[in-house]
Amino acid sequence: MPEGLSPGEVGKEIFEHRAHAAEEEEEEEGSAAEAKGRDRVLTIIEAVLLAVVAVLAAWSGFASAKWSTQSSLDLAKASAARTVANREAYLAADLKNFDALTFNAWFTAYVVGNKNAMRVAEQRFRPQFLVAFDAWLKTNPFTNPNAPKGPTYMPQYVQPELAQSNLFDARADNYYSLGEVAGSNSDGYVRTTVYLASVLFLVGISGHFRVRGARRGLVTVGGAILAVSVVLLILAPRPPV
Secondary structure, three states, X not given: OOOOOOHXXXXXXHHHXXXXXXXXXXXXXXHHHHHHHHHHHHHHHHHHHHHHHHHHHHHHHHHHHHHHHHHHHXXXXXXXXXXXXXXXXXXXXXXXXXXXXXXXXXXXXXXXXXXXXXXXXXXXXXXXXXXXXXXXXXXXXXXXXXXXXXXXXXXXXXXXXXXXXXXXXXXXXXXXXXXXXXXXXXXXXXXXXXXXXXXXXXXXXXXXXXXXXXXXXXXXXXXXXXXXHHHHHHHOOOOOO
């Protein structure tokens, strides 16, 4: 009996080999198609993330600019109000010095008994000071040891300029506080924009990695940062109109 394979067995082996090769080829094609499908899904996710980041970054930059402008306006108003307050305070101090000088002239004339000089000094009194002066005389200051030290210590001595100064000082403080808050809001939006920029960077470089795991990891980290950024934008105060 001759050794070796018969033509029938050879044909059978060839048939089985071709069938096995065809199965392996189909498996490889299926794996490639499956991998290609996964890559396509990942690419779509990256595109969606980039689109969302682009919109949110534009909004965050706009809000930051609006708050920055509002901060500058509030600080400018604070500076203007402080200037008015200082001017009114200087005017009040000058008028009080004038009242003191005219009173000293009257008091000197009173001490030496010069009634004509006293009359001239009284004519130089401002109307607001004259009211306080008359009230001071009624306290008998020359015989009453408990009398106020002078007309400027009387409650009737009112300085509208000083009240205006205090009013504008308070207004300046309020505007300055608003400017600080607006500046802080602007900084918050800038910080969120930086977070969004990092998402843009991570998703942008993920497409350059051939290893699917690394690409998926970068997209996952970018998505997490994007979620945090969205929460910060929701909680952030709305920009001024």
